[in-house]
Amino acid sequence: ILNVEQSPQSLHVQEGDSTNFTCSFPSSNFYALHWYRWETAKSPEALFVMTLNGDEKKKGRISATLNTKEGYSYLYIKGSQPEDSATYLCAFVDNYGQNFVFGPGTRLSVLP
Amino acid sequence: EAEVAQSPRYKITEKSQAVAFWCDPISGHATLYWYRQILGQGPELLVQFQDESVVDDSQLPKDRFSAERLKGVDSTLKIQPAELGDSAMYLCASSLEPRWSSYNEQFFGPGTRLTVL
Numbered sequence: 001i002l003n004v005e006q007s008p009q010s011l012h013v014q015e016g017d018s019t020n021f022t023c024s025f026p027s028s029n030f031y032a033l034h035w036y037r038w039e040t041a042k043s044p045e046a047l048f049v050m051t052l053n054g055d056e057k058k059k060g061r062i063s064a065t066l067n068t069k070e071g072y073s074y075l076y077i078k079g080s081q082p083e084d085s086a087t088y089l090c091a092f093v094d095n096y097g098q099n100f101v102f103g104p105g106t107r108l109s110v111l112p
Numbered sequence: 113e114a115e116v117a118q119s120p121r122y123k124i125t126e127k128s129q130a131v132a133f134w135c136d137p138i139s140g141h142a143t144l145y146w147y148r149q150i151l152g153q154g155p156e157l158l159v160q161f162q163d164e165s166v167v168d169d170s171q172l173p174k175d176r177f178s179a180e181r182l183k184g185v186d187s188t189l190k191i192q193p194a195e196l197g198d199s200a201m202y203l204c205a206s207s208l209e210p211r212w213s214s215y216n217e218q219f220f221g222p223g224t225r226l227t228v229l
Contacts, residue, residue, distance in 0.1 A: 004154070032216075043116065044203070044220040089154060097216060102154030
């Protein structure tokens with residue numbers, strides 16, 4: 001069973017704070033890593049697909065980095081806004097897509 | 113914007129009853145997934161279809177769960193009989209690319225929240 005972990009489990013920040021959280025995954029047989037944002041009562045929404053060691057992706061105030069050799073990815077949010085409040089999920093893909101495993105998520109609350 | 117549709121959004125049932133969930137993927141998406149998400153955990157894949165064929169149902173509890181996608185478009189997931197431990201969010205997703213593509217972006221529906229009493 002593949003182990004994908006995310007930390008912290010939950011996070012409360014003030015509006016305007018920058019924050020980051022971690023997805024840890026097996027360092028062998030890496031194929032891709034996905035990040036999703038899941039707002040309450042809405043559908044999970046894809047943020048990034050990362051495939052290469054050293055990849056950096058950016059969308060607005062959100063960015064992500066990838067280290068496949070040590071098995072982690074960071075998600076950064078600059079200047080958090082209340083609308084960033086959501087659960088952020090990562091999903092690890094190995095062996096040419098044979099396994100697509102989600103982490104438990106990090107629940108972010110941004111207080112106005 | 114095309115979306116994955118799911119119904120119902122909420123379902124409350126008593127244990128030992130049968131329940132069914134429906135999913136309509138984005139038009140043209142050949143790959144369809146059903147996930148179960150228990151509170152505090154990440155979504156867990158139950159079954160994956162490529163067109164009308166099941167390509168992965170290794171995590172589907174086949175004694176009580178069944179899934180079909182008869183015409184390769186919409187899909188139904190059924191539980192019979194429901195048990196207390198089945199209370200969870202059931203998510204449907206679809207993708208244009210097959211799962212083995214590294215750019216496989218899955219588009220999710222809003223899910224069905226099942227409560228078994």
